[in-house]
Amino acid sequence: MAQNDSILRFENVSVTFDTVEALKDVSFDLKEGQTRIILGAAGSGKTVLLKTAIALDCPSAGKVILFGQEIQNLREQQLFDIRRRVGILFQEGALFDSMTVERNVAYPLISLRTASESKKNVDRSKDKPAEPTQSIRERIQQALDFVELGQTLKQFPDELSGGMQRRVAIARAVVAQPPLLLYDSPTAGLDPITAHTIVTLIIKERDLDNTTALVVTHRYQDGNLAANFRYNPDNAQLEPDPTAAERTIFMVMREGKLVFEGSQRELEASTDDYVSKFVKRD
Amino acid sequence: MLDILKGPVEATQDFMILTGQAMRNLFRRPHYLDDVLIQMDSIGFGSLFVAVLTGFFSGAVMGLQMGRALGQYGQTSRTGEVVAIILVRELGPALTALMIAGRNSSGIASELGSMRVTEQIDAMRALGTDPIQKLVTPRMIATAVMLPCLTVIADFVGMIGGWVVAILVYHLPTRQYWTSCWQALEWSDVVQGLLKPFIFSFVVSLIGCYYGLRTTGGTQGVGRATTQAMVTASVLIFILTTFITKIFVATT
Ligand SMILES: Nc1ncnc2c1ncn2[C@@H]1O[C@H](COP(=O)(O)OP(=O)(O)O)[C@@H](O)[C@H]1O
Numbered sequence: 459m460a461q462n463d464s465i466l467r468f469e470n471v472s473v474t475f476d477t478v479e480a481l482k483d484v485s486f487d488l489k490e491g492q493t494r495i496i497l498g499a500a501g502s503g504k505t506v507l508l509k510t511a512i513a514l515d516c517p518s519a520g521k522v523i524l525f526g527q528e529i530q531n532l533r534e535q536q537l538f539d540i541r542r543r544v545g546i547l548f549q550e551g552a553l554f555d556s557m558t559v560e561r562n563v564a565y566p567l568i569s570l571r572t573a574s575e576s577k578k579n580v581d582r583s584k585d586k587p588a589e590p591t592q593s594i595r596e597r598i599q600q601a602l603d604f605v606e607l608g609q610t611l612k613q614f615p616d617e618l619s620g621g622m623q624r625r626v627a628i629a630r631a632v633v634a635q636p637p638l639l640l641y642d643s644p645t646a647g648l649d650p651i652t653a654h655t656i657v658t659l660i661i662k663e664r665d666l667d668n669t670t671a672l673v674v675t676h677r678y679q680d681g682n683l684a685a686n687f688r689y690n691p692d693n694a695q696l697e698p699d700p701t702a703a704e705r706t707i708f709m710v711m712r713e714g715k716l717v718f719e720g721s722q723r724e725l726e727a728s729t730d731d732y733v734s735k736f737v738k739r740d
Numbered sequence: 741m742l743d744i745l746k747g748p749v750e751a752t753q754d755f756m757i758l759t760g761q762a763m764r765n766l767f768r769r770p771h772y773l774d775d776v777l778i779q780m781d782s783i784g785f786g787s788l789f790v791a792v793l794t795g796f797f798s799g800a801v802m803g804l805q806m807g808r809a810l811g812q813y814g815q816t817s818r819t820g821e822v823v824a825i826i827l828v829r830e831l832g833p834a835l836t837a838l839m840i841a842g843r844n845s846s847g848i849a850s851e852l853g854s855m856r857v858t859e860q861i862d863a864m865r866a867l868g869t870d871p872i873q874k875l876v877t878p879r880m881i882a883t884a885v886m887l888p889c890l891t892v893i894a895d896f897v898g899m900i901g902g903w904v905v906a907i908l909v910y911h912l913p914t915r916q917y918w919t920s921c922w923q924a925l926e927w928s929d930v931v932q933g934l935l936k937p938f939i940f941s942f943v944v945s946l947i948g949c950y951y952g953l954r955t956t957g958g959t960q961g962v963g964r965a966t967t968q969a970m971v972t973a974s975v976l977i978f979i980l981t982t983f984i985t986k987i988f989v990a991t992t
């Protein structure tokens with residue numbers, strides 16, 4: 459697998475809200491096929507980092523280069539095309555509570571269609587042809603089967619448990635098959651078993667579709683699983699994989715600064731008090 | 741001193757930007773017609789009862805007061821005229837807008853506010869939908885259509901309220917009441933009576949959207965946004981109604 463292509467690069471990025479400096483001079487380079495685990499205390503800027511990656515928050519300094527394109531100065535309309543190649547799972551789930559599960563998962567596909575229809579004076583042949591609803595339906599079903607929630611199509615998000623909502627949100631993030639996925643605290647607030655299910659899904663997505671990912675989490679176990687296991691499609695379980703470590707990089711955030719970047723082994727060897735707090739050795 | 745002004749000035753600026761974007765989207769695809777209809781239903785029909793109630797009782801109260809006041813000059817027969825003019829020019833637009841501000845500015849702010857704090861707005865942007873196009877513009881259109889309609893209804897029901905008082909309390913003939921109502925109204929009154937709610941509708945919808953979209957700080961923030969939207973919209977309606985009346989008084 460090619461590891462040289464940069465998917466997402468931060469160059470000295472700072473993000474400021476009024477008086478709060480949420481990100482301070484952050485630089486890193488996410489390569490194709492990599493999974494980066496982002497650890498850090500609450501309020502250390504993890505969410506802002508993810509949002510800045512697709513220009514939902516805007517840097518006050520520095521450059522964000524997504525799929526080879528500088529995005530920090532693009533207008534919202536220009537961003538839509540590029541954001542479509544990124545799947546994002548928000549911390550709060552962010553399912554549209556006025557829509558059924560089916561409509562939620564369909565949203566990226568349909569919005570993709572109306573957006574390309576609404577564009578005028580562009581080369582039509584380049585646009586994705588309007589897909590028939592039948593094929594949209596199949597893809598929704600596939601995405602929901604992927605998260606093992608194929609039976610919930612007609613339900614509303616608030617009728618589902620927290621873990622199920624999280625899985626629907628993952629289905630929505632992956633349904634358009636984006637090459638880059640951003641997960642914001644996918645296991646926060648879940649019991650250990652459900653959390654394990656969610657991490658398994660993230661690893662499954664990584665291994666079946668070869669996606670690149672940024673995973674924000676406060677659970678060291680999540681990173682540990684990603685760095686040492688692979689998904690086995692035959693029994694739908696995780697199994698040890700010694701090669702996963704080289705594709706998994708850990709980053710630690712502290713008060714907006716990136717204070718650690720390296721492999722799991724380097725992380726566990728760190729003598730920094732703050733950094734080693736995030737390592738659970740069991 | 742400058743620091744005190746900075747907040748409001750920036751807020752006004754942001755509000756103007758939002759207004760501009762919402763307006764520009766009128767001419768831009770995609771149009772979310774479904775959302776416009778849903779909002780018309782919720783803002784228009786949802787508020788019908790409130791508007792009718794407000795209209796009826798303000799008409800009735802005005803009938804009572806005016807009937808008595810005019811009675812001192814032996815002019816009770818002109819009750820209909822005074823009720824009609826005040827309702828159509830002033831109270832109908834202002835009271836309806838205030839009621840709708842209480843119901844919808846706050847409703848819009850809390851709806852968009854909860855979408856904001858649960859990151860649904862971010863999700864929309866991430867999924868290629870402009871939240872202003874999808875959320876703000878439909879609410880703006882729906883309110884701009886429905887508020888004038890509701891005002892006309894409230895005016896009319898208000899006249900009925902005045903009429904009920906006129907026949908029951910002051911024993912005026914029905915015919916005299918309605919004739920004096922119709923004869924009192926001029927075109928400029930009708931224009932003023934429709935222009936006001938049209939202008940207020942932008943205050944109601946856009947102030948609600950503005951506070952909703954800039955909500956921060958979780959559920960508490962939603963509560964704050966809701967109150968702020970209602971208070972700001974109401975105050976603006978009072979200020980605007982004075983200005984518009986002044987303009988009409990000066991030109992006629
Ligand atoms: N839209 C915003 N407006 C103002 N401050 C913000 C905003 N988003 C985040 N912040 C601030 O930025 C800092 C980092 O927040 P965040 O990235 O959400 O932390 P976390 O690491 O817990 O995800 C916090 O101090 C937060 O209050």
Ligand SMILES: [Mg+2]
Nearest residue numbers: 504505549643
């Ligand atoms: Mg966060």
